[in-house]
């Protein structure tokens with residue numbers, strides 16, 4: 001197998017030397033929210049990924065564990081949550097601190113696979129700017145500023161710096177915002193073209209009947225929603241990712257959507273099971289080879305048989321902050337481990353997102369110290385613009401979700 005890492009495009013190609021076992025191509029597109037034709041986004045031009053989706057299983061409810069590259073990727077590749085790796089920033093290495101865990105490529109390598117990876121940076125393409133509008137381009141009423149990401153990354157770019165915006169709340173002018181959206185979709189079309197070339201090559205090499213293709217992303221992305229840009233938050237747009245799995249015997253060109261909730265932490269056990277070397281659930285923190293997620297192969301099998309099965313009810317994610325108010329120093333978008341004073345824990349069920357911002361000190365969350373809460377009802381507020389956390393009608397539900405969140409994934 002080959003493990004190929006790009007910066008904007010991360011790819012894991014697993015070519016197996018033993019006969020019969022499938023190869024894997026694992027593509028993790030950097031920062032890709034489900035802005036794809038196959039996810040119903042009409043502004044997108046993504047014919048190759050759409051084609052992959054038509055010949056695969058498309059997950060409509062897949063979530064990252066944290067909307068930042070390093071924590072999300074390390075979580076995915078170890079199948080451990082950020083709280084286990086104690087990795088919420090770019091600066092710590094879990095092997096030296098919490099445990100010498102076995103990663104997904106390491107596990108497959110240990111089982112006879114060859115692993116390779118490749119990385120590269122990509123540039124924008126063209127989309128007419130007229131088709132883009134900024135949706136929900138404002139900060140909602142009654143949401144604590146702890147939930148806000150002041151998009152420090154793009155502020156540091158020369159062109160945005162030239163706008164002389166007042167930190168942290170002044171918005172980017174509309175025309176400039178639309179250009180950012182345009183560039184995002186252009187970069188995406190370019191990635192789509194590369195995915196197309198890669199998949200074509202698999203057919204040219206006659207590998208298609210023995211190759212499983214997995215495409216996902218490390219987290220989502222805000223394109224003006226809540227007047228935010230980039231990742232760095234606990235909103236649905238920053239956590240929701242595309243996820244497509246294409247299996248050799250099920251490339252029959254009709255939509256196979258799977259609506260059950262899955263998490264990126266589930267991918268390692270899923271690939272391990274498909275490779276024929278499954279891993280078990282973590283019960284013991286000293287275990288180097290185990291998963292804090294669950295293989296979703298049963299969901300795929302149920303979908304093939306047109307059955308529904310009971311599945312986990314929520315996805316869990318988190319985001320750290322150095323304080324309630326957005327700041328440059330420390331950078332409230334990317335606090336270092338020793339700067340973290342608040343942890344925002346969030347869960348997403350089919351209908352709701354509930355977030356609690358908790359006091360956090362010395363790598364420990366103090367659940368009796370809730371600093372802010374948010375509750376969104378996706379049945380009529382898919383963009384998370386109305387916070388119901390103080391609404392008496394939602395009191396019972398909020399108490400229930402708070403308990404689930406506190407007990408986190410163990411209950412699911």
Ligand SMILES: *[C@@H]1O[C@H](CO)[C@@H](O)[C@H](O)[C@H]1NC(C)=O
Pocket residue numbers: 095096100
């Ligand atoms: C981790 O374990 C591997 C063997 O599985 C060993 O080769 C490596 O040196 C260990 N690394 C650390 C930092 O303990």
Ligand SMILES: *[C@@H]1O[C@H](CO)[C@@H](O)[C@H](O)[C@H]1NC(C)=O
Pocket residue numbers: 141142
């Ligand atoms: C915001 O909160 C205030 C006071 O709690 C309340 O009067 C107001 O209706 C709320 N607004 C919204 C949009 O929920």
Ligand SMILES: *[C@@H]1O[C@H](CO)[C@@H](O)[C@H](O)[C@H]1NC(C)=O
Pocket residue numbers: 206207208209
């Ligand atoms: C792969 O399987 C399909 C359907 O069974 C078959 O038509 C095709 O020729 C196979 N390709 C290769 C390279 O064996």
Ligand SMILES: *[C@@H]1O[C@H](CO)[C@@H](O)[C@H](O)[C@H]1NC(C)=O
Pocket residue numbers: 306
């Ligand atoms: C799958 O199940 C649904 C509802 O149970 C049914 O309406 C549909 O016809 C079934 N489709 C197939 C291909 O069996």
Ligand SMILES: *[C@@H]1O[C@H](CO)[C@@H](O)[C@H](O)[C@H]1NC(C)=O
Pocket residue numbers: 142143144371372373374387388389390391
């Ligand atoms: C929304 O969240 C804020 C911050 O946690 C809270 O103070 C406020 O009362 C909530 N608003 C509503 C309408 O529930």
